Amino acid sequence: MSDKKKDNHVLEEVTTGEYKYGFVTKIETDQAPKGLTEDTIRFISKKKNEPDWLLQFRLKAFRHWLTLEEPDWALLHHPPINYQDIIYYSAPKPKKELESLDEVDPELLDTFSKLGISLEEQKRLSGVAVDAVMDSVSVKTTFQETLAKHDIIFCSISEAVKNHPDLVKKYLGTVVPYTDNYFAALNSAVFSDGSFCYIPKGVRCPIELSTYFRINAANTGQFERTLLIADEGGYVSYLEGCTAPMRDENQLHAAIVEIITHDNAEIKYSTVQNWYPGDKEGKGGIYNFVTKRGLCKGRNSKISWTQVETGSAITWKYPSCVLLGDNSVGEFYSVAVTNNYQQADTGTKMIHLGKNTKSTIISKGISAGKSNNSYRGLVRVSKKADNARNYSQCDSLLLGNQCGAHTFPYIKTENETAIVEHEATTSKISDDQLFYCQQRGIDMEKAIGLIVNGYAKQVLNKLPMEFAVEAQKLLAITLEGSVG
Amino acid sequence: MLLNIKNLHVSIDGKEIIKGLNFSVNQGEVHAIMGPNGTGKSTLAAAITGREGYEITQGEIIYKGQVINNWSPDKRANEGVFLSFQYPIEIPGVSMTNFMRTAINAKREYLGKTPISAKEFLKKMEANKKLVQIQSKLTNRSVNEGFSGGEKKKNEIFQMAMLEPKLAILDETDSGLDIDALRIVANGVNQLKSEENAFVVITHYQRLLDYIVPDFVHVMYDGRIVKSGGKKLALELEEKGYEWIKEQFEA
Ligand SMILES: Nc1ncnc2c1ncn2[C@@H]1O[C@H](COP(=O)(O)OP(=O)(O)O)[C@@H](O)[C@H]1O
Numbered sequence: 028m029s030d031k032k033k034d035n036h037v038l039e040e041v042t043t044g045e046y047k048y049g050f051v052t053k054i055e056t057d058q059a060p061k062g063l064t065e066d067t068i069r070f071i072s073k074k075k076n077e078p079d080w081l082l083q084f085r086l087k088a089f090r091h092w093l094t095l096e097e098p099d100w101a102l103l104h105h106p107p108i109n110y111q112d113i114i115y116y117s118a119p120k121p122k123k124e125l126e127s128l129d130e131v132d133p134e135l136l137d138t139f140s141k142l143g144i145s146l147e148e149q150k151r152l153s154g155v156a157v158d159a160v161m162d163s164v165s166v167k168t169t170f171q172e173t174l175a176k177h178d179i180i181f182c183s184i185s186e187a188v189k190n191h192p193d194l195v196k197k198y199l200g201t202v203v204p205y206t207d208n209y210f211a212a213l214n215s216a217v218f219s220d221g222s223f224c225y226i227p228k229g230v231r232c233p234i235e236l237s238t239y240f241r242i243n244a245a246n247t248g249q250f251e252r253t254l255l256i257a258d259e260g261g262y263v264s265y266l267e268g269c270t271a272p273m274r275d276e277n278q279l280h281a282a283i284v285e286i287i288t289h290d291n292a293e294i295k296y297s298t299v300q301n302w303y304p305g306d307k308e309g310k311g312g313i314y315n316f317v318t319k320r321g322l323c324k325g326r327n328s329k330i331s332w333t334q335v336e337t338g339s340a341i342t343w344k345y346p347s348c349v350l351l352g353d354n355s356v357g358e359f360y361s362v363a364v365t366n367n368y369q370q371a372d373t374g375t376k377m378i379h380l381g382k383n384t385k386s387t388i389i390s391k392g393i394s395a396g397k398s399n400n401s402y403r404g405l406v407r408v409s410k411k412a413d414n415a416r417n418y419s420q421c422d423s424l425l426l427g428n429q430c431g432a433h434t435f436p437y438i439k440t441e442n443e444t445a446i447v448e449h450e451a452t453t454s455k456i457s458d459d460q461l462f463y464c465q466q467r468g469i470d471m472e473k474a475i476g477l478i479v480n481g482y483a484k485q486v487l488n489k490l491p492m493e494f495a496v497e498a499q500k501l502l503a504i505t506l507e508g509s510v511g
Numbered sequence: 512m513l514l515n516i517k518n519l520h521v522s523i524d525g526k527e528i529i530k531g532l533n534f535s536v537n538q539g540e541v542h543a544i545m546g547p548n549g550t551g552k553s554t555l556a557a558a559i560t561g562r563e564g565y566e567i568t569q570g571e572i573i574y575k576g577q578v579i580n581n582w583s584p585d586k587r588a589n590e591g592v593f594l595s596f597q598y599p600i601e602i603p604g605v606s607m608t609n610f611m612r613t614a615i616n617a618k619r620e621y622l623g624k625t626p627i628s629a630k631e632f633l634k635k636m637e638a639n640k641k642l643v644q645i646q647s648k649l650t651n652r653s654v655n656e657g658f659s660g661g662e663k664k665k666n667e668i669f670q671m672a673m674l675e676p677k678l679a680i681l682d683e684t685d686s687g688l689d690i691d692a693l694r695i696v697a698n699g700v701n702q703l704k705s706e707e708n709a710f711v712v713i714t715h716y717q718r719l720l721d722y723i724v725p726d727f728v729h730v731m732y733d734g735r736i737v738k739s740g741g742k743k744l745a746l747e748l749e750e751k752g753y754e755w756i757k758e759q760f761e762a
């Protein structure tokens with residue numbers, strides 16, 4: 028997120044006058060040495076001025092991680108990751124500002140214009156100096172004022188550790204414990220930063236929250252950690268990511284997102300993931316191993332995950348819901364697109380623990396090129412979860428005949444009253460559909476974009492409006508050149 | 512001459528279906544093509560509109576003075592060639608509104624024009640819905656999805672009206688229509704007819720030709736046009752049946 032880093036760097040300069048002058052730390056101490064040992068963890072924790080309890084949390088996670096093996100059950104293939112060849116901490120560096128858009132990679136500009144991103148925004152995203160920074164400061168300020176009025180806490184996890192330690196301590200690691208899986212342990216040991224949000228009792232957040240508006244959002248790319256809590260009757264819609272293509276020199280990403288909803292609370296979490304997928308030959312690209320889980324802790328609470336996954340060389344991600352509170356509701360709406368040599372193994376887990384709990388899963392996989400796209404899902408109904416309901420629909424769309432689509436639905440029910448429905452389809456874009464569009468004057472690529480968007484509509488409709496419009500364009504762009 | 516087809520040979524998977532066909536159309540004319548099933552009428556329509564897999568092994572399709580054998584289907588469409596499909600296809604999740612706007616703007620882009628304004632577009636939609644008596648809101652209906660047979664055919668004529676083609680080919684638009692729908696479809700065509708455009712009406716039955724009166728009637732048999740004449744030929748065919756043609760040309 029170099030753009031945001033830059034933006035926020037400037038922002039920091041504007042908002043915290045002293046910071047600028049205090050920024051004289053020597054370069055070499057800004058970066059941890061390569062590799063991962065307890066010393067690395069202590070270094071990170073110290074750099075971030077963390078309290079001891081958090082250091083201990085990290086160390087425990089690290090020691091546990093050492094006992095684990097990288098999972099190999101997903102339908103993903105990649106060369107072994109050398110965890111000792113990674114730099115686990117480096118301070119946010121201000122990017123070199125470019126003079127004009129002429130200096131920006133033309134391919135990137137091309138994508139921007141296809142996405143319909145304004146010139147000003149293009150400059151901002153690609154790190155060209157803009158006069159409009161003051162503008163975005165004022166937008167952010169208004170935003171912060173609105174939140175303050177409702178006593179909503181929205182800040183970086185680091186700030187939350189400093190300013191709201193009790194809340195962080197109370198919730199961190201309660202939904203995704205560091206023992207959960209290999210990448211969760213790794214993230215818990217070395218997480219860099221991320222977002223924290225707390226919605227107080229009875230508050231409906233009047234605006235969509237997105238990291239874009241979070242002050243001090245720098246340095247969150249690689250091992251991001253997000254924690255969202257809605258207290259009784261609270262509501263928030265949260266947006267992660269953006270449609271603009273994101274590059275990062277770090278290949279390995281391992282994020283954790285934890286969500287908690289109390290009685291009658293609701294959280295909607297929408298993601299557009301467009302990390303660098305590698306080139307057409309499959310070289311490079313981000314490995315994205317993400318653990319996202321929501322806990323419907325209270326009665327009548329609700330958590331919805333909506334994701335549009337178009338980027339990354341490897342996607343390993345199963346946003347899940349633990350439906351603990353009676354009458355709680357979990358939803359998962361997903362569009363995952365893979366092209367060229369991309370691989371995605373994604374899906375969800377719906378764990379029904381409370382009575383009358385309901386879950387819905389709508390997954391739309393789209394594979395093109397030589398890519399592989401798997402849906403992997405678990406619906407579990409425990410003994411006590413009387414009258415649990417699940418509806419799952421998993422559709423796969425294939426473009427061409429060199430790609431793969433796979434569905435792995437697991438269902439475990441221990442309660443006779445459960446009703447679990449599963450539907451799955453696999454289809455191809457037919458020549459008839461393409462010709463029909465072409466006969467109406469729509470060229471092949473536009474036709475594919477149109478048909479794919481139609482196919483994914485059920486999910487795209489769940490996204491907040493502006494996000495949906497951008498996501499539609501993104502789908503079309505991702506599949507460009509996939510049929511010829 | 513708007514369309515001039517010379518000695519056309521078309522193969523599908525190496526099998527010759529059109530076997531040396533000559534056919535020409537001027538602006539302002541309505542041509543009917545009749546003939547038994549499987550004689551290559553739809554194949555001809557596919558060749559004119561540039562469908563992949565329909566290989567032109569010999570001959571030329573000349574449209575507005577240019578040989579279009581190698582043009583892409585969308586280029587042909589944007590130059591004014593329209594096909595009302597015998598079997599309209601469903602595109603789930605794509606609303607008719609979105610589909611039409613995309614198509615109109617594709618053509619406008621091709622012609623170097625700016626996209627159509629929302630206001631102008633909606634006006635056009637409403638006017639043409641009336642033309643073919645489509646009552647439902649097209650905004651929330653996916654292309655042909657859940658349409659009855661008759662609705663699908665009306666929808667083809669609706670699209671034709673929206674796109675204002677120069678050369679419209681109607682492939683058995685009448686089959687499966689009740690008399691009311693048939694009238695509506697024919698009425699749509701008659702209102703769109705002008706000195707500038709031309710229609711090629713492929714049909715099995717002379718019934719449609721009571722409503723859309725052709726200037727010329729052609730009989731197709733085994734990949735060729737074997738007989739041409741005026742409106743009377745259609746009546747003659749109706750009377751004598753296709754067996755008469757078969758007997759004549761089987762020899
Ligand atoms: N896609 C196809 N593949 C193979 N043969 C085809 C295909 N389409 C049509 N044909 C064959 O071409 C001949 C002409 O078909 P068609 O043009 O549909 O005739 P008509 O429209 O006059 O009934 C038939 O013998 C049919 O079986």
Ligand SMILES: [Mg+2]
Nearest residue numbers: 552553597683
């Ligand atoms: Mg036919």
